[in-house]
Amino acid sequence: MESETGDSVARRVRLVLENIRRAAVRAGRSPAEVRLVAATKTVSVERIQEGIAAGLSLLGENRMQEALAKMACLKDTPVRWHFIGQLQRRKVRSIIGLFDMIHSVDSVELAQEIDRRAGEGGITQRILLEVNMGGESTKAGFRPDAIERQIPILGALPHVRIQGLMTIPPPAPEAEEARSYFCGLRELAGRIADQEVPSVTMQELSMGMSHDYEVAIEEGATLVRVGTAIFGARHV
Numbered sequence: 001m002e003s004e005t006g007d008s009v010a011r012r013v014r015l016v017l018e019n020i021r022r023a024a025v026r027a028g029r030s031p032a033e034v035r036l037v038a039a040t041k042t043v044s045v046e047r048i049q050e051g052i053a054a055g056l057s058l059l060g061e062n063r064m065q066e067a068l069a070k071m072a073c074l075k076d077t078p079v080r081w082h083f084i085g086q087l088q089r090r091k092v093r094s095i096i097g098l099f100d101m102i103h104s105v106d107s108v109e110l111a112q113e114i115d116r117r118a119g120e121g122g123i124t125q126r127i128l129l130e131v132n133m134g135g136e137s138t139k140a141g142f143r144p145d146a147i148e149r150q151i152p153i154l155g156a157l158p159h160v161r162i163q164g165l166m167t168i169p170p171p172a173p174e175a176e177e178a179r180s181y182f183c184g185l186r187e188l189a190g191r192i193a194d195q196e197v198p199s200v201t202m203q204e205l206s207m208g209m210s211h212d213y214e215v216a217i218e219e220g221a222t223l224v225r226v227g228t229a230i231f232g233a234r235h236v
């Protein structure tokens with residue numbers, strides 16, 4: 001029997017996937033270039049399972065403890081996990097090897113710590129660099145005017161693979177207000193790719209959330225991180 005909420009999660013997953021497809025087509029892109037990362041912080045395992053049944057295959061978590069608990073419950077489910085939350089250096093050790101991708105690498109020091117711990121664990125960790133496009137003093141992230149200089153240092157880390165950039169634009173009521181930040185991130189990724197630093201690729205742009213993912217796709221997003229539009233408002 002399907003609960004009322006369950007039904008609505010399934011319906012919203014299908015709606016978001018359809019919106020993603022349409023936004024890609026509108027932008028002359030292949031829908032296959034855009035992947036949906038369901039942002040599942042505070043969402044129960046039951047609701048996540050309803051989402052998976054409706055087509056979610058990639059989950060983004062913000063907190064280590066919460067992610068570990070959910071991974072244990074969903075270990076027989078064919079989903080992949082991305083880490084999208086702020087990561088403290090002292091927590092890096094416990095996350096190595098659990099996530100396909102870490103979206104939120106916001107400093108050289110954090111990248112170096114991930115490199116060190118990945119090396120100890122005998123793995124290579126895929127990461128994205130978070131860029132503070134709005135220059136907000138309250139927000140973490142690389143500065144857009146400094147990151148190009150830092151790329152050679154980051155590219156030299158042997159146990160991380162930098163695969164692209166991520167951003168969270170300043171909050172704005174209208175999705176259109178985010179467009180210039182998304183466009184700016186795409187252009188920045190282009191300039192970094194032109195540096196041709198070995199082992200650095202700019203194949204992923206993680207940008208766009210519930211209220212602006214369609215604009216982000218029009219501007220080149222390959223990973224959109226969507227929570228509320230699928231699971232409803234968070235009450236925590």
Ligand SMILES: *Cc1c(COP(=O)(O)O)cnc(C)c1O
Pocket residue numbers: 039041062084085168209210211225226227228229
């Ligand atoms: C929660 C979260 C999202 C999703 O936000 P919604 O507005 O609920 O879609 C995306 N990215 C990050 C980093 C988040 O923490």
